Amino acid sequence: MSAESEVVVIGAGSAGLSAHKELTRLGITSTVIEASHRIGGRAYSEEITPGVWFDLGCAWLTDGDANPFAEIADGLGIALGRVTWDAYNNSDHHRFIRNGVRLGPEEHAACRRYYAETDNAVEAAAGNGHDAAMGDVMDLESDYAPPYLESIATGWGVDVDGVSCADNCSSSGQLGYPVPHGYGNLVAAWGADVAVTLNAQAERIDWSSQGVTVETPKGNVSAQRALVTVSTGILSSGEIDFAHGLPDWKIEAINGLPMGTENKMGIAFDRDVFGPQGRGHHTVWSDNSESAKVDVNGMGFNSVSVFTGGRHGIWLEKQGTQACHDFAVDRVAEIFGNDIRKHVIRSITTAWSSEPWTRGSWACALPGQAHQREQLARPIDERLYFAGEATMVGGQGTCDGAYRSGIRAAQEIAAGLKRGS
């Protein structure tokens, strides 16, 4: 491979693909290289059973019709779950199950109050200019702390002692729509018209002379500019050798935004074992601290997604696929009873912390480091540009956020080249 383009785009996830499309729209040529054997990155769907899709990464189009992928899906004729299920969109319908017993109305109300008070405390901390860890501003002794802790461990992939209040408050996005055929499939269909060189890992990036040269196992790519869209997990791993090193401010930005881990276990059943009221979000926890978030029937099939995150999520991932499967089935049995066990057909388990091309699920700012997203997005020497979910303030950790970061970076490159608008 010795393609000569104006820009080399590193990574063919949502950010890299949108950047390429925007550069093309602006009349700028780009070559997209991708380390893995497929496009889409953290947008990836697999069939659990024939016709039943499971997203290993992104599953929900945050913000519904305001999400750029909603229009893209319509254009491609891909159906979205455009329904307003109270079970998913109304937080009062979130079900809490402690030690196998669903909270009654009074306890449920007390739990919701705890959530609201904690959210307020986190917002106050974010607003006062001292960016604390979420765990420092909440009542960790409350009876209702465990489900809240689980929501952060899965929502950020990091436990509350490692999550910045300011970063938590700057993130945006309501749950939105599911994609019954798979969000990953949607991204793959949208990106199918982009010529991507697969299995072409960027091993070294040299911007010391006039332009930029990227070394890959398939040969070198030279261009005037490079756009790096890989995760902060990859950036911090040292797998890409940035010739002459990155400036200190960029290294600080990468280190301030380590990857969190959320894992999912998708379980398909041979029938509807949930009943008419079963659909929706559940949080299960017990006094031996085995907790998880369980989304029931989110895609409209007889399946669930069981989520774990943070330290527990990483520990469980290391125990292996069977342990993850057993853990997930046990949590579903806590909600719907042991009878469900005989109806399990198959499961899929993710292992994002050890996924070689991301090394985690998404970036989460350390306490005091929320400002590093803007630094991560800043170009170096007007030749090395950065995009990807981690570069976003609002939209971080989402597929549409990654998409918008690619558009932004493409426009920055165009401005630098004095081209397009």
Ligand SMILES: Cc1cc2nc3c(=O)[nH]c(=O)nc-3n(C[C@H](O)[C@H](O)[C@H](O)COP(=O)(O)OP(=O)(O)OC[C@H]3O[C@@H](n4cnc5c(N)ncnc54)[C@H](O)[C@@H]3O)c2cc1C
């Ligand atoms: C479990 C989970 C659940 C999620 N749920 C949602 C959700 O419901 N809704 C939502 O909007 N978002 C969700 N997300 C987040 C969303 O999937 C990501 O934010 C988004 O897909 C990231 O896109 P990206 O382009 O920034 O990065 P990536 O998708 O990671 O793309 C980067 C690409 O770079 C490639 N690469 C890595 N190293 C190299 C190298 N050296 N050379 C060349 N290429 C390289 C990678 O293989 C990858 O394809 C979820 C993510 C996970 C993991």
